[in-house]
Amino acid sequence: MSGFALETSTGKMKIRLNKPxxxxxxxxxxxxxxxxxxxxxxxxxxxxxxxSHGPTFHYHxxxxxxxxxxxxxxxxxxxxxxxxxxxxxxxxxxxxxxLVTRIMNRPPATKAHNxxxxxxxxxxxxxEDGPSNKRRKI
Numbered sequence: 001m002s003g004f005a006l007e008t009s010t011g012k013m014k015i016r017l018n019k020p021x022x023x024x025x026x027x028x029x030x031x032x033x034x035x036x037x038x039x040x041x042x043x044x045x046x047x048x049x050x051x052s053h054g055p056t057f058h059y060h061x062x063x064x065x066x067x068x069x070x071x072x073x074x075x076x077x078x079x080x081x082x083x084x085x086x087x088x089x090x091x092x093x094x095x096x097x098x099l100v101t102r103i104m105n106r107p108p109a110t111k112a113h114n115x116x117x118x119x120x121x122x123x124x125x126x127x128e129d130g131p132s133n134k135r136r137k138i
Contacts (some may be wrong), residue, residue, distance in 0.1 A: 002076055005037045013041045020085055035072050088126055094119015
């Protein structure tokens with residue numbers, strides 16, 4: 001997720017951006033994600049029944065794109081960037097030997113996996129230049 005809009009406990013609207021993800025992209029992408037989230041806030045404030053990526057969202061997306069030359073998308077594709085951020089590697093020590101890579105430094109959910117395999121996820125690798133380590137240096 002590159003960004004999301006939310007209502008705070010005080011009733012104000014706030015946009016949160018995924019800094020590690022957007023850091024890898026041009027500034028234009030950050031602006032387009034902000035515009036995307038601002039459309040969602042407009043839908044919320046205008047009490048639109050359609051608050052997701054339905055016809056109202058697409059109407060405003062096309063209107064802003066046409067007027068500004070932006071390329072706002074309903075579902076931006078950041079797969080390559082997500083893959084670069086997955087620096088924590090976990091491997092199951094059970095019979096399945098499943099390998100899971102994650103952005104956050106926590107083991108994968110295990111309830112369903114324990115029923116299926118009985119193994120436990122053990123951390124096998126962490127990128128030295130991953131985003132979690134960069135944050136510690138600041």
